[in-house]
Amino acid sequence: MVTGGSRRRVPSRTAVQKPVAREHGASTHSLVTTDKIKAYLLNHQQVGIQTLRNLFTAWLTSTMTWMVIGIAFALPTILYLLLANLGNFGGTWDGKPRLSLYLGSEITESEGRKFAAQLTLNNWIMNTRYISAESALAEFEENSSLGDVLASLPGNPLPAVVEIESGSISPAEIKLRLTQLETRQEVEKISVDIEWIERLFALLALGERFVTAIGVFLGLGVVLAVGNTIRLAIENRRAEIEIIKLVGGTDRFVRRPFLYLGFWYGIGGALSAWLMVQASLSFLTVPIERLIHSYQNDFILKGLGVPETGVLLLIGAFLGIFGAAVAVGRHLHEIEPS
Amino acid sequence: MIKFDQVSKRYAGGQEALSRVNLELDEAEMVFLTGHSGAGKSTLMKLIIMMERPSQGQVFVQGVNLNRLGRRHIPEIRRGVGVVFQNHQLLFDRTVYDNVALPLTISGYQRREVGRRVRAALSKVGLSGKENQFPVTLSGGEQQRVGIARAVVNKPPLLLADEPTGNLDPALSREIMDLFHQFNQVGVTVMIATHDLELVREMGYRQITLSKGRLIS
Numbered sequence: 001m002v003t004g005g006s007r008r009r010v011p012s013r014t015a016v017q018k019p020v021a022r023e024h025g026a027s028t029h030s031l032v033t034t035d036k037i038k039a040y041l042l043n044h045q046q047v048g049i050q051t052l053r054n055l056f057t058a059w060l061t062s063t064m065t066w067m068v069i070g071i072a073f074a075l076p077t078i079l080y081l082l083l084a085n086l087g088n089f090g091g092t093w094d095g096k097p098r099l100s101l102y103l104g105s106e107i108t109e110s111e112g113r114k115f116a117a118q119l120t121l122n123n124w125i126m127n128t129r130y131i132s133a134e135s136a137l138a139e140f141e142e143n144s145s146l147g148d149v150l151a152s153l154p155g156n157p158l159p160a161v162v163e164i165e166s167g168s169i170s171p172a173e174i175k176l177r178l179t180q181l182e183t184r185q186e187v188e189k190i191s192v193d194i195e196w197i198e199r200l201f202a203l204l205a206l207g208e209r210f211v212t213a214i215g216v217f218l219g220l221g222v223v224l225a226v227g228n229t230i231r232l233a234i235e236n237r238r239a240e241i242e243i244i245k246l247v248g249g250t251d252r253f254v255r256r257p258f259l260y261l262g263f264w265y266g267i268g269g270a271l272s273a274w275l276m277v278q279a280s281l282s283f284l285t286v287p288i289e290r291l292i293h294s295y296q297n298d299f300i301l302k303g304l305g306v307p308e309t310g311v312l313l314l315i316g317a318f319l320g321i322f323g324a325a326v327a328v329g330r331h332l333h334e335i336e337p338s
Numbered sequence: 339m340i341k342f343d344q345v346s347k348r349y350a351g352g353q354e355a356l357s358r359v360n361l362e363l364d365e366a367e368m369v370f371l372t373g374h375s376g377a378g379k380s381t382l383m384k385l386i387i388m389m390e391r392p393s394q395g396q397v398f399v400q401g402v403n404l405n406r407l408g409r410r411h412i413p414e415i416r417r418g419v420g421v422v423f424q425n426h427q428l429l430f431d432r433t434v435y436d437n438v439a440l441p442l443t444i445s446g447y448q449r450r451e452v453g454r455r456v457r458a459a460l461s462k463v464g465l466s467g468k469e470n471q472f473p474v475t476l477s478g479g480e481q482q483r484v485g486i487a488r489a490v491v492n493k494p495p496l497l498l499a500d501e502p503t504g505n506l507d508p509a510l511s512r513e514i515m516d517l518f519h520q521f522n523q524v525g526v527t528v529m530i531a532t533h534d535l536e537l538v539r540e541m542g543y544r545q546i547t548l549s550k551g552r553l554i555s
Contacts, residue, residue: 039446243427246387247488248417249444251410337389 044256051260055268062268065229069269069316072222074276076215077304077312081277083207085302086200097174099164101181102189105133107160115186116162124177127165133158159188170201219319226265226323230258234331242337251332258328259321266320270313277304339365339496339527340386345395347381347551355381357551358395363529365495368522370538371531373548379531382548383498386529387419388412400495417445420489420526424501426481428473428488434460435469438487445492459487463517479510486517490526497521499530503537515541 055062103112109132116130131139136158141150150157166174174192181187234241244254285301304312342361348354356378363369371379384390385397388404397404399415407415428437438459442452460466463483473481482502489497499518503511515530515537522528532538538545547555 035448036446039448042449043443043446240429240431243429244440244444245413246389246416246421246427247441247444248413248415249440250413253444 047257048260051257052264055264065225065265066268066272068225069222069265070272070276072218072225073270073273073312073316076211076218077273077277078280079211079214081281081302081304083204083211087204097166097169097192099166099190099192101162101164101187102191103160103162103186104188105159107186109160111186112160112162119162119164124167124169124173125164126167129163131161131163133160136161222266222269222319223323223326226262226320227327229265230262230324230327231331233261234258234327234335238335241332241335246337254332255328259324262320262324263317264320266316266318267313269320270316273316274304274309274312339363339367339400340529341398343396343398345385345392345397347385347390348393354551359553361546361553363527365527366522366525367544368518368528369544369546370541371529371546371548372533372535372538375533377548378551379548380500383500383529383531386498387416387421417441417492418494418496420494420497422482422485422489422497422499422502424504426485428481428484430473433470433472434465434476434484437473437484438491441488441492455491459491462490463487478505479514482506482514483517486514490521495527497526497528499528501531501533503532503534511537
């Protein structure tokens with residue numbers, strides 16, 4: 001219903017306003033309402049389809065607008081995908097750090113083995129290995145030329161060690177686990193090399209911010225591009241708008257085709273962005289995968305899946321409608337019949 | 339149907355288009371509004387469809403005080419008034435059918451009902467069979483009749499015409515006036531602004547004359 005709420009306030013007008021009521025009488029008010037809703041939905045459908053059809057008729061101009069919006073969407077999307085892939089890479093490649101727990105000298109071998117077995121009960125720990133002080137010494141002697149020096153010492157200077165192989169884990173979680181392990185009385189010292197992964201994650205976080213900032217700017221660009229296109233469309237249809245207002249068209253009725261126009265620009269822009277992204281990825285896939293295969297075997301460059309595509313389309317539709325609404329809000333009031 | 343109570347309209351430039359006009363039109367009445375150009379005829383009509391607001395005084399249409407209505411009520415008021423313009427105000431990129439259907443589409447009529455009413459209105463003004471033509475292919479008189487069909491298609495109780503015969507020859511003018519006469523016969527209140535005094539005398543309806551914004555008869 002286009003002006004249903006306000007109509008009631010002008011009592012003497014109702015006979016004129018309800019087109020079907022005159023034939024059916026007052027008792028069929030609900031029928032009138034459903035007819036109105038049907039007509040309203042039909043109008044939406046017609047306006048939506050007609051707007052799209054007009055865009056296809058002027059396909060050259062429309063395509064250029066879609067491409068402009070598409071590029072604005074494609075750039076942050078590609079950056080986002082590269083980041084997501086890097087994140088995966090960092091997460092699976094060596095996101096499972098090894099920890100060495102050096103045990104106190106007072107811990108006996110059986111206590112140490114028991115401790116190692118206990119640790120495997122933790123979810124985040126995949127595996128543990130107990131290395132006694134003696135085998136550590138033997139290993140050391142075998143692998144280093146300092147064996148003679150060690151042999152000259154009165155006792156074994158090396159502690160027993162529990163090596164932990166962790167599951168996939170974030171640096172923040174590792175830190176938390178470390179502080180927990182440090183409180184154990186068996187543990188004297190922990191060594192873990194997580195600096196590189198911390199750096200990677202810090203870089204990724206920086207990258208995410210960068211992508212977000214670029215995304216916000218380019219999103220603003222989309223709103224402005226759509227807004228400007230809609231402004232021109234409004235200007236081109238000034239006479240039509242005046243006439244529609246003159247014969248009693250509501251603001252909403254006048255606004256509707258322009259909002260649909262913004263919607264189609266946004267959706268079309270998102271679709272062209274999707275094409276651009278998939279095309280760039282297929283162009284990049286071979287060299288990137290070759291590069292990464294040299295580090296790890298099971299790496300596959302991830303493209304836009306169904307959920308990402310859905311989000312892209314949603315953002316496109318939203319920004320398109322938003323840009324149109326801004327333009328319509330600014331310019332439609334200025335046009336009044338005179 | 340229409341009541342003007344001490345209505346004045348001053349435009350931004352200080353020029354007074356209407357000055358303390360009192361006027362009353364009964365339901366199903368037909369009147370001619372005459373006067374030189376610049377006498378305030380168009381302003382008077384614009385006040386009725388809220389294209390302008392009075393600077394002073396009150397305008398009532400069907401008992402509703404227009405002063406009390408906000409901007410968002412304007413569409414409702416306009417839907418109850420059919421307006422015919424001298425320059426037709428047609429959409430040239432749409433067919434005759436779509437032009438006439440516009441007020442019905444806006445009001446949310448069903449498609450079948452739209453078709454029925456548009457064909458009825460076009461047959462009333464003698465343009466049956468021209469539904470799919472574009473206004474540009476029609477003569478001036480035919481275009482004016484498309485405008486009239488659009489004005490009456492949703493059966494408004496009030497019909498305003500601003501110089502509807504301005505560009506037409508006498509024979510065509512007479513035809514157009516006869517159309518208004520027919521609408522008046524079925525109960526529509528009609529107000530026609532014109533400077534064709536001869537035609538007004540011929541038709542023999544009540545005449546309201548404006549001069550420099552004042553009502554003189």
